[in-house]
Amino acid sequence: MATGFERKLAAVSEEESGAQPDVGVTVLVAGDVAIDWLEESVQAAEVDADPSTRPNFRQFDGFRWTPRHGGAFLLANMVRSAMTQSNIDTSILQQVQVDPYSSEARSLLHSLARIELTDVGTNAPVRVSSFKGFSIPNGGAHAGVPPVPDAPNGAKVVIVDDAANGCRWDQTFVAAVLERIDRAELVLLKLSRPLERSPLLDLPMRPGRRSIVIINADDLRAHGVDISRRLSWERTALDVLRASKQHPVFQKLLQIGQVLVRLDCDGCVAVASAATTQLVFDPTGVEGGYAASLNGEMPGSTSAFVASLAAGLLRDPPPPNEPNPVSAVPAALKAAREIRRIGFVKQEDGRSYPTELFDARSDEFATVTLPDMPRDDWSILADRLVEDPKLPARIVTDGPDPTLSHVPTGQYQNLVLADRREIEAFRSIENLLREYMRSVGGRPQPLSIGVFGPPGAGKSFGIKRVVKSIGGGKIVERTFNLTQFDTHRDLVGAFHIARDIGLRGDMPMLIFDEFDCDFGGSSFGWLKYFLAPMQDAEFKDDGHIHPLGSAIFVFSGGVTHSFSEITSLARKAADKTVDPDSDVAKFKHAKGPDFVSRLRGHLDVLGINPYAEAATSDQAFAVRRALLFHSVLREQARRTSGMFPIVQGRRLFQIDTAVIDAILGVKAYLNSARSLEAIVASSELMGRERFTVASLPPGDQLRQHVDETFESFLRGGQKQ
Numbered sequence: 001m002a003t004g005f006e007r008k009l010a011a012v013s014e015e016e017s018g019a020q021p022d023v024g025v026t027v028l029v030a031g032d033v034a035i036d037w038l039e040e041s042v043q044a045a046e047v048d049a050d051p052s053t054r055p056n057f058r059q060f061d062g063f064r065w066t067p068r069h070g071g072a073f074l075l076a077n078m079v080r081s082a083m084t085q086s087n088i089d090t091s092i093l094q095q096v097q098v099d100p101y102s103s104e105a106r107s108l109l110h111s112l113a114r115i116e117l118t119d120v121g122t123n124a125p126v127r128v129s130s131f132k133g134f135s136i137p138n139g140g141a142h143a144g145v146p147p148v149p150d151a152p153n154g155a156k157v158v159i160v161d162d163a164a165n166g167c168r169w170d171q172t173f174v175a176a177v178l179e180r181i182d183r184a185e186l187v188l189l190k191l192s193r194p195l196e197r198s199p200l201l202d203l204p205m206r207p208g209r210r211s212i213v214i215i216n217a218d219d220l221r222a223h224g225v226d227i228s229r230r231l232s233w234e235r236t237a238l239d240v241l242r243a244s245k246q247h248p249v250f251q252k253l254l255q256i257g258q259v260l261v262r263l264d265c266d267g268c269v270a271v272a273s274a275a276t277t278q279l280v281f282d283p284t285g286v287e288g289g290y291a292a293s294l295n296g297e298m299p300g301s302t303s304a305f306v307a308s309l310a311a312g313l314l315r316d317p318p319p320p321n322e323p324n325p326v327s328a329v330p331a332a333l334k335a336a337r338e339i340r341r342i343g344f345v346k347q348e349d350g351r352s353y354p355t356e357l358f359d360a361r362s363d364e365f366a367t368v369t370l371p372d373m374p375r376d377d378w379s380i381l382a383d384r385l386v387e388d389p390k391l392p393a394r395i396v397t398d399g400p401d402p403t404l405s406h407v408p409t410g411q412y413q414n415l416v417l418a419d420r421r422e423i424e425a426f427r428s429i430e431n432l433l434r435e436y437m438r439s440v441g442g443r444p445q446p447l448s449i450g451v452f453g454p455p456g457a458g459k460s461f462g463i464k465r466v467v468k469s470i471g472g473g474k475i476v477e478r479t480f481n482l483t484q485f486d487t488h489r490d491l492v493g494a495f496h497i498a499r500d501i502g503l504r505g506d507m508p509m510l511i512f513d514e515f516d517c518d519f520g521g522s523s524f525g526w527l528k529y530f531l532a533p534m535q536d537a538e539f540k541d542d543g544h545i546h547p548l549g550s551a552i553f554v555f556s557g558g559v560t561h562s563f564s565e566i567t568s569l570a571r572k573a574a575d576k577t578v579d580p581d582s583d584v585a586k587f588k589h590a591k592g593p594d595f596v597s598r599l600r601g602h603l604d605v606l607g608i609n610p611y612a613e614a615a616t617s618d619q620a621f622a623v624r625r626a627l628l629f630h631s632v633l634r635e636q637a638r639r640t641s642g643m644f645p646i647v648q649g650r651r652l653f654q655i656d657t658a659v660i661d662a663i664l665g666v667k668a669y670l671n672s673a674r675s676l677e678a679i680v681a682s683s684e685l686m687g688r689e690r691f692t693v694a695s696l697p698p699g700d701q702l703r704q705h706v707d708e709t710f711e712s713f714l715r716g717g718q719k720q
Helices: 004-011 072-085 171-182 217-222 233-246 248-254 301-315 326-342 380-387 391-398 420-439 459-471 488-503 527-536 563-573 583-589 592-597 621-635 637-643 657-665 672-681 709-714
Strands: 025-031 033-042 062-071 090-094 109-117 126-135 157-162 186-191 210-216 258-263 267-271 278-281 345-347 350-352 366-369 410-412 415-417 447-452 475-481 507-513 538-541 544-547 552-556 601-604
Touching (some): 025 072, 025 171, 062 350, 072 157, 186 301, 210 301, 233 248, 267 326, 380 391, 391 657, 415 420, 459 475, 459 552, 488 507, 527 552, 583 592, 621 637, 621 672
Parallel strands (some): 210 258, 507 552
Antiparallel strands (some): 267 278, 410 415
């Protein structure tokens, strides 16, 4: 006896099902389907009816539940839209879109989501404010799956949405899909966890057929694949590359064909067994960064990605011998962003998914090739410097945008980072601070962070920029230089200030400069006074214990210039044979190891001199100098505006080559960033049209800030 699904499939017309095998390219879309119910408020004032005849329930605010086709239904709609907007002549075959109120729909997966305006104003985007869960109305173990439509002449493209909700356990569905795939030229598999249980993973490679698996990085992470998140594009991409060579789940995926690992809508790693691995990424972004910049959630971004990818591969077919056709990926990432940006659109019967998303043009993303073997020191910036040694000089004159348009950068207000090590260090602290701010509650414990770097490197400046970029006005910062404290009572006063800030409902952040200075005739004399506040969120004053509450402690080093330096002291302090007169013994006596164990994170600010502790040569120091030099010139616009004219439609600093060579190439700045800032501050720039050698301060003043190589560059005696 025919099932309800089969009867409906037989009754539906060719026009309704999209079954037009003689027209254009035949594309089959099938997989797990869903009915997505969207719940939104309806105010009584919105009901247009005569008050005298209005039912009583219309006097009150209510709600509307609007059903929309989701899952493979939504994917098919998006594929159709993507093909239309790309002017590709296609015939779309898909499972019958079941009436949400019919008896057949009772076996399907249903979801419920609350949607709301995400901002003030009637034109603000409407997105999901909360997901309320899933249900199968008939209580089945797995969701029902409508039959796969027939393709009499074969489908050139087969797209499968296996969301692990029912289709992979339906033997009839699997057999039908595999039969359609066997005759296809292009196969796109959109997979979700658990990965190892899908029979589609047994799909063999076949000459003449391109098979692409699309998987989200979080699904791989759920399988124990170690892929870092939100640190740097290089680290994340290298983690994916390692997993592709070692992890059994990933090896299984590669047996099908190419694997695209989506990093939200901000990046994608393309892996193939016999090809180089490529990374497509937003140079100014980070995984999850775009979604985090929007209020509310928006489902459907992976479907938009797959639909755009399919259209791109048909519009501009890559050569058959190109294993990684990443040219279609930037537009696919853009489509994934567009659906999130737009949100649910208004239709006559309620809100619905947008489909006008697909634009082949996208200049938001860059593409790079990864090294054949994972290399921890690999850096996109280092590769660019090999290709373009004049890059730092152009940063000085042109600025980071667009000079670094194909290099990962991190920006915290007016602080721009391009060195991978600094980006990872700052992002690590950013992630730590965000997690702490989200988890505040219960029994509080301060978040303690150590910040290290050479004198004048900008330690306090850097941490303040990070805090301001994530905390808005919620984090209130106070700075204390411990070299100016005379007694322990001064420190107690700082804790009272933090307590007062917390009682007002804000998050206190106390920056303790020179925390490792001498006190009371002892090296590292202040450390023991921080132990109880760091561990127990309380401090003693006049014999009374005061609760401190949640707080952020930032310890900025003056004696120790790197985290490895202070941890080295802590490790050596564990040796029972420590010389009692050594620095290690003094550190141990001052409770230094206990202090280090209470730090929850650290930040090493590299400064603008070559990084002495780098495992390999520091290739990025000239870029760090260029970014700072350009930033200082921009900040002093009152003095430098005359040398910043518009040239061919862009503003470019007019600076002598010898000045740029000296600023970027000098061996050492004696006080790191502070020295470069002092040189600019003491140069004669007011009203000048060009920063010339003659604008610099005289030699005896320069030698307060730089070594003798600076003047050698000015005389042309050294080259970069």
